[in-house]
Amino acid sequence: MAKNKIDFDVVRELVLVLSGVEESTIHGAPSWKVGGKLLACPAHHQSAEPNSLAVRIDADQRAELIAAEPSIYYVTDHYVKYPMVLVRLAAINRNALRDLLEKAWRFTNSKKKTSGR
Secondary structure: OOOOOOOHHHHHHHHOOOOOEEEEEEOOEEEEEEOOEEEEEEOOOOOOOOOEEEEEOOHHHHHHHHHHOOOOEEOOOOOOOOOEEEEEOOOOOHHHHHHHHHHHHHHHHOOOOOOOO
């Protein structure tokens, strides 16, 4: 295995093991959905840094992630109104990404927490 580099292939590998996740596309890029709801996709808006992943997450959890690890997690004005956190793939490790995707899966499957969209 070449280093521990996290790229969208690693994201795909980690997210597709989660129950009910399907690969789709959004704006011509791969995306992953569960129950028809967006779970994660490349952050495609021009305000996002290159090689960033947008992950659906509760606003409170987003705030905690950004406060704890601002070098990994961030949000731009475009994404602030959505239940999303942006992730710098070059800065995150595999275990942290797996944990984040599992949190996102639980949030996306939750019937009660649908803040934003």
